[in-house]
Amino acid sequence: MKPLFNRGTSATARLALTVPLSLSLLVADLHYPQLDLLRSTLSVVVFPLYYLAALPARLGETLEGRLADEKQLRLNNAQLHNDNLILQAQLQKYAALEAENQRLRNLLGSAFKVGERVLIAELLEVDLDPYRQQVLVDKGENAGVFIGQPVLDAQAVMGQVIRTNPLTATVLLITDAAHSLPVQVNRNGLRAIATGTGIINQLNLLHLPKKADIRPGDLLVTSGLGGVFPPGYPVARVTEVRAESGERFATVIAEPTARLERSHEVLLVWSAPSTSPSLLPDTNTPAVSSTNPPAATTTTP
Amino acid sequence: MLIRRDTGIIIATLIIALLLTVLPMSDWLLYFRPQWVALLLIFWILTLPTRVGVFWSFFMGLMLDVTAGTLLGQHALSFSIMGYLVVELQQRLQLFRAWQQALSVWLLLTLERLLSLWVLGAAGQPTPALSYWFATFVGMILWPWLMILLRDLTRTLDIT
Numbered sequence: 001m002k003p004l005f006n007r008g009t010s011a012t013a014r015l016a017l018t019v020p021l022s023l024s025l026l027v028a029d030l031h032y033p034q035l036d037l038l039r040s041t042l043s044v045v046v047f048p049l050y051y052l053a054a055l056p057a058r059l060g061e062t063l064e065g066r067l068a069d070e071k072q073l074r075l076n077n078a079q080l081h082n083d084n085l086i087l088q089a090q091l092q093k094y095a096a097l098e099a100e101n102q103r104l105r106n107l108l109g110s111a112f113k114v115g116e117r118v119l120i121a122e123l124l125e126v127d128l129d130p131y132r133q134q135v136l137v138d139k140g141e142n143a144g145v146f147i148g149q150p151v152l153d154a155q156a157v158m159g160q161v162i163r164t165n166p167l168t169a170t171v172l173l174i175t176d177a178a179h180s181l182p183v184q185v186n187r188n189g190l191r192a193i194a195t196g197t198g199i200i201n202q203l204n205l206l207h208l209p210k211k212a213d214i215r216p217g218d219l220l221v222t223s224g225l226g227g228v229f230p231p232g233y234p235v236a237r238v239t240e241v242r243a244e245s246g247e248r249f250a251t252v253i254a255e256p257t258a259r260l261e262r263s264h265e266v267l268l269v270w271s272a273p274s275t276s277p278s279l280l281p282d283t284n285t286p287a288v289s290s291t292n293p294p295a296a297t298t299t300t301p
Numbered sequence: 302m303l304i305r306r307d308t309g310i311i312i313a314t315l316i317i318a319l320l321l322t323v324l325p326m327s328d329w330l331l332y333f334r335p336q337w338v339a340l341l342l343i344f345w346i347l348t349l350p351t352r353v354g355v356f357w358s359f360f361m362g363l364m365l366d367v368t369a370g371t372l373l374g375q376h377a378l379s380f381s382i383m384g385y386l387v388v389e390l391q392q393r394l395q396l397f398r399a400w401q402q403a404l405s406v407w408l409l410l411t412l413e414r415l416l417s418l419w420v421l422g423a424a425g426q427p428t429p430a431l432s433y434w435f436a437t438f439v440g441m442i443l444w445p446w447l448m449i450l451l452r453d454l455t456r457t458l459d460i461t
Contacts (some may be wrong), residue, residue, distance in 0.1 A: 011354055011355055011385055011388040011389060012385070014355035014356055014381075014385075015352065015355050015381060015382070015385040018355055018358075018359040018377070018378075018381040019378065019381060019382065020380060021359070021374075021377075022359065022362070022374040022375075022377040022378035023374065023378065024374075025363075025373045025374030025377060026372055026374035026375065026378065026416065026420060026423075028373070028374075029372050029373040029374060030372065036371060038373070039367060039373055042363070042364070042367040045367075046319075046364070046367055046368045049319055049320055049323065049368060050323065050368075052320055053320055053323045053324045053325065054325070056324075056325075057325055062414050109315075125325045126323040126324070126325060127322075127323055127324065127325050127326060127334075128323065128369050128370040129369040129370055129371045130331050131421060131426065131429050131433070132334065132370060132371065132426070134370050136370075136383070163370075170370055177425065177427050178424075178425065178426070182435050197427065198426060198427040198429075208392075209435070247404065261328075283323060
């Protein structure tokens, strides 16, 4: 027999339990990293869900691949061949420049090392919360992905890994309101902090004086100062510079060069250890080398 | 044995709701995605008030937080308060006509969004655009149909 009227008190008691619990979870998730263990455990449970959600998109892709006719494939192939030739020609020039750069840096005595290891990962086709700028990739701890790892696409910096579990990793995009990265203007080396706005194609440059030498069209590259992103990767292009009276700093808006909402493949980067010259003896090499993945990765020359 | 089967069906529908929440959709549809999990929870609390309640809501909120990548506790908080209200008002809600019920569901969904907004604000996220509230209206329009569909399902499967 179902009781008719004895729900009230028990529901209230339950609410009195769940509300403080969720509030403490919120505070803990905001301020303490220990909770990541709980989240990564639960997200392993959720993984089949992601797999199922991504299935239609993936099936469509395979079907498209099967149904593409020969002529189309030939055309594609020719196009890719051409692209490859052009890229290789550019690479030759780049290799020479890199060697020269290295030689000059050696002359200066700075311990700068180019050459980073990358791993290609695919985005999982699932829609996460539309009010945060984050994406899910199909490589996790099993592939050696670690928290704080920089993520690039073919054009530029996309973001960094904020959560991992054995199978997947969550990437916070540079346009999320909680993300900032140190950049410099490629033209003159002016340093700034690029902060996300929560809008997919907009970055703000904070605390730049009104007379700073920056103008629309300037390319921003990573400065490598934060220690997370390797230096010299393109980030964004300045679209708007305003000096409003009443504001203490200039309003500088930039548009990311990475195709944040369209990229399908991303590159996970392992920076070469100790990229910046240090005055201290080399005792604190980053823990990056211990988390390097096994041999199934490609290496840039 | 019967209890087991009931629970299995509730969990299955809730998992489908989670799936619908992360299913990729084209960009313009993104903001019209109804709050599937919230709708399903309201339905189950109204149908089986002695079985599904605040704890279910809390747990599903937690799972949604993990799945959608929101702050842990954001939906857990909003769902448990929403679930509590449905449990408290369930006897009244059941007597309502379809349109009255849809309106109350809109209020509940809006409350859920409001609590989420508050958490987003406390976490330092920017206030989302007006499109943030579209989902509640979609949920309201969807509610009568969802109710009929799920009621048929429960009757066929003999869950009371």
